Amino acid sequence: MVSTTKIKSVDFYRKIPRDLTEASLSGAGLSIVAALAMVFLFGMELSNYLAVNTNTSVIVDKSSDGDFLNIDFNISFPSLSCEFASVDVSDVLGTHRLNITKTINKIPIDMHLRATGEEFHSTSGLHLINHGDEDHEENTTYAAIPLTEATFEKFSHHFQILVVNFYAPWCYWSSRLKPSWDKAADITRERYDPQTDGRILLGSVDCTIEATLCKSNHIQGYPSIRIFHKGSDHKEDHGKHEHESYYGDRDTESLIKMVEGLLKPIKKEDDKLALDGKSDHVVSSIKKAPVSGGCRVEGYLSAKKVPGELVISAHSGAHSFDASHMNMSHFVTHFSFGAMVSDRLLTDMKRLLPYLGQSHDRLDGKWFINQRKFDANVTIEHYLQVVKTEVISKRSGQEHPLIEEYEYTAHSNVAHSYDLPVAKFHFELSPMQVLISENPKSFSHFITNVCAIIGGVFTVAGILDSIFESTVKLVKKVELGKHI
Structure with a gap:
């Protein structure tokens, strides 16, 4: 055995007696x-x-999130009605998706961007509307009564139901509706004499003459058929009559069915509401009309990772629009690409904040206003250059992806268009990506x-x-x- 003395000889830390210190x-x-x-x-x-010790590099995009990119947005249009607001997306490969509704919500708002009602559900199949009576000659003994701002108030307080066709003489769809509307007004007058019955009246408003009346009823597309009800049970908070819109077929037979369905719950004797409701035909064709002229469009959609554009505009397969009265000014609450980074994830990973979230919200919280008030067909365009940013961690000798997000730069412009004015978001993805690597000590x-x-x-x-x-x-x- 090795002696204790030999073991002590290898002591690096030899002790000095305390008495000697x-x-x-x-x-x-x-x-x-x-x-x-x-x-x-x-x-x-x-x-x-x-x-966190990070290393930033630029490499060829090696996306692991597929061939499609999510676009998330929340945009408010004070002068675009939800009745006609349409979200379209297209790309250079020829993909065209029109009036996307499945993942889009449309909330009516006022000029101060405050919500004025529940979500508006778009009406599909307007391009399949049956007009009929195209060749009908204008030989009716009674056409729809032309209403002015003064007579409109008078009739709306006199009749239980006032059905009004807001039209424009230059409008193609208004011209197609006129024969059927006049004939339906004639038949309605014969069946329900305004003098003795007093329950319903069909009228028309020329919006080129009665512009103020049409504006107060938020008419943006022609023709718009509105249904006004008399009585306190149908009044809004601001004292205006609640009204509805008719989106059904526009031939004479369908218009008469609408009239019959509206009168079904109203008794002639006492002009009170009966227990029976409207017919299924009427219910499916009538929706509550917008009580304000603005719309907040929010939601998300998927687009291919190629240059493309997101377009928000007024669109309908059975209405015309006056470009000179359209204003596409808007406020962007949120606009981003890719999956949203949750607040919880960012809270748990505060060390990543200096490297993320610096330029994925270039449009957020900004107004884009059409300053050319006297110019028609003014389109507001945004050009977005999108770059993917990915953060990976090399802990335990292996790479672990932490966050993938898309940042972008934005340039906006106001320009004239030969078509109706729109809000257009051009996007182009870079073939390169920014790679941020965490290299822990x-x-x-x-x-x-x-x-x-x-x-x-x-x-x-x-x-x-x-x-x-x-x-x-x-x-x-x-x-x-x-x-x-």
């Missing part, structure tokens, strides 16, 4: 300073160890630095103490020599 006030002070320095440097090293490197800090400070403090003691002794010797 001497404590000094200067040594105590230096020891305190050295200890504080050790604690401070240890804290600095620990902070450096815990900090190894624990062995941290321990090595801590040992170096402790040993270094201890050694330097010892050297300083020796120098100080030697200097003090030398000074004493010099003073002693002078006295001798």
Whole structure:
């Protein structure tokens, strides 16, 4: 067996008997300073160890999220009615998706962007509406009564139901509706004499003449058939009559069925509501009309990862629009590409904030206004350059993707268009992506630095103490020599 003496011979830290050591006030002070320095440097090293060490590079896009890109948006249009607001997307490969509704919500708003009603559900199949009576000659003995702003109020308070065709003489669809509308008005007059019955009347409003009346009823497409009800049970908060819109077929037979369905719940004798409701035909063709002229369009859609455009505009397969009265000014609450980074994820990973979320909201919280008030067909366009940013972690020697998001730059412009004005968002994805790699320091490197800090400070403090003691002794010797 190896003797204890031989084992002790390899001791690096030989002990000096305590009786041979001497404590000094200067040594105590230096020891305190050295200890504080050790604690401070240890804290600095620990902070450096815990900090994220990142490496940023630009590489060819190696997207792992498929060939499609989500576009998430929330945009408010104070002068575009939800009745006709349409969201379309197209790309350079020839894809055209019109009037997307499945993932889009449309909320009526006022000029101050405040919601004025429940979500508006778009009416499908307007291009399949049956007009009929195209060749009908205008030989009816009674056409629909032309209404003015003054007579409109009079008739709306006199009749239980006032059905009004808001039209424009130049409108193709208004021209197609006129024969059927006049004939339906004639038949309605014969069956329900306004003088003796008093329950219903069909009228017409020329919006080129009665512009104020049409604007107050938020008419943006021609023709628009509105149904006004008399009575306090149908009044809005602001005292205006609640009204509905008819979206059914426009031939004479269908219009008469609408009239019959509206009159079904109203008794002639006492003009009170009966227990029976409207017919299924009427219910399916009539919806509540917008009580304000604005719309907030929000939702998301998927687009191919190729250059394309998102377009929001007024669209209908059976209405015409006056471009001179359309204003596509809008406020962008939110517009982003890709999957949204949740607040919880960002909270848990605050170390990533300096590298993410710097330019994925370039349009958020901004107004884009048509300043050319006297110009028609003014389109507001946004040109967006999109770049993917990905953060990966190389912990445990393996790469782990943490976050993938898309950032973009935006340039906006107001321009004239030969078609109806729209809000257009052009987007183009870069073939390159920004790759941010987390490279954590190894624990062995941290321990090595801590040992170096402790040993270094201890050694330097010892050297300083020796120098100080030697200097003090030398000074004493010099003073002693002078006295001798």
